[in-house]
Amino acid sequence: MCLAVPGKVLEIYDENGLSMGRIDYAGTENTACLSYCPDVTTGQYVIVHAGFALQILDEAEAMETLRTLTDLNQLIEDDRAGNGS
Amino acid sequence: MKYLTEFRDPVLARTLLDRIAAATTRSWTIMEICGGQTHSILRHGIDQLLPDEIELVHGPGCPVCVTPLETIDRALAVAARPEVIFTSFGDMLRVPGSKDDLFRVKSRGGDVRMVYSPLEAVKLARENPDREVVFLAVGFETTAPGNAMAVKQAAAEGLTNFSEIVSHVLVPPAMSAILSSPVNRVQGFLAAGHVCTIMGWGEYEPLAAKYNVPIVPTGFEPVDLLQGILACVEMLERGEARVENRYDRVVRAEGNPAARAVVDEVYEVCDRPWRGIGVIPDSGLRLREAFAAFDAERKFDVSDIAPTEPEICISGEILQGLKKPDQCPAFGNDCTPTSPLGATMVSSEGACAAYWKYHRSRL
Ligand code: SF4
Helix, strand or coil, X not given: CXXXXXXXXXXXXXXXCEEEEEEEECCEEEEEEXXXXXXXXXXXXXXXXXXXXXXXXXXXXHHHXXXXXXXXXXXXXXXXXXXXX | CCCCCHHHCHHHHHHHHHHHHHHCCCCEEEEEEEHHHHHHHHHCCHHHHCCCCEEEEEEEECHHHHCCHHHHHHHHHHHCCCCEEEEECHHHCCCCCCCCCHHHHHHCCCEEEECCCHHHHHHHHHHCCCCEEEEEEEECCCCHHHHHHHHHHHHHCCCCCEEEEEEEECHHHHHHHHHHCCCCCCCEEEEEHHHHHHHXXXXXXXXXXXXXXCEEEECCCHHHHHHHHHHHHHHHXXXXXXXXXXXXXXXXXXXXXXXXXXHHHHEEEEEEEECCCEEEEEEEEEECHHHHHHEHHHHCXXXXXXXXXXXXXXXXXXXXXXCCHHHCCCECCCEECCECCCHHHHCXXXXXXXXXXXXXXXX
């Protein structure tokens, strides 16, 4: 039930006094309430659960995590190559 | 999809599995709290790829599974009323009450509708002023902000025909209950990433210290889960018991303060029975007195309901990490997803349904 997926904010608008967004989930579009992410701007990714954006996805952190893991993988590969020779 | 494929990268997953294997020198039992994580672990076969010493046990993190039978029976009674449009998230529709489920109420003429957002229920109330729109508000800390906002919005618009049956549950009290049990086996936790997105991780620090367990807020993709397991194993091996966030792209220390403020405005903490487990003190949310007009259980008198649970079902022990689904005598015989006896077989996030779907049975 706590499933939440990243989507890109395409447009921000007001509906019945609530901040809403048009969100693109890799080709599928839907709307979500943006009231809990007041600082979000169009083009950013948000994590959406049951019609509400819960948090702005931190792209820098995502890249940093991936970079650290990729570097680590490289180290292990180098290590293996080194051991094998 | 962006930031999904990257965190499913098989090469990175392999690297992490190697590191977990290298870090493990003895047996450890780790519980993943969230049913979404259970599902992802079984789907990607992570449980089978880990070193034999690491046992993953499945936690109570499926709101559908732990919603008390009494609440389901009350919801069914309300949904059957002719003036009511009954709304719920899709996962609740097939959950068995004592005798019925929402689908069957619908087939007998009840106006039961699935909504994707609680704001859709508010919209239905706006558009149908002569009907009573009731929303079944279940979920953990992740779902509470949306369900609270629906009440706040209905109040702001002056809607008097919107109400909620509130059966929200909170994760940390359930973790305390598991850890303080004399038969507890859990030595480390993967905390539920999206719960932490709202709550942050401050409330886990006292738990980690009191029970001497590492707690790792973790995401849902294979690379996320393996990172979480690695962090947990490394702390266990070093004898450390801290909270270490491994879902950095989504979880901040303070969570989402705007969401927490609205939850706190609309709901208050209460004792709550968990299906199969029993009452856990301070483990639920209910509407505050100021929002009593939006409480469906007060609006419709459904207090005289006494539920009965199938005796054979061991979902309570499964939800506490004490047993696995295939240890239930009914698993796969009398109880399957098409004719479920317990909620853990109904919900797609329930451990029994996940074991059935991904053929995990040692019998
Ligand atoms: S298999 Fe069915 S009866 Fe057994 S514990 Fe799971 S839900 Fe309950």
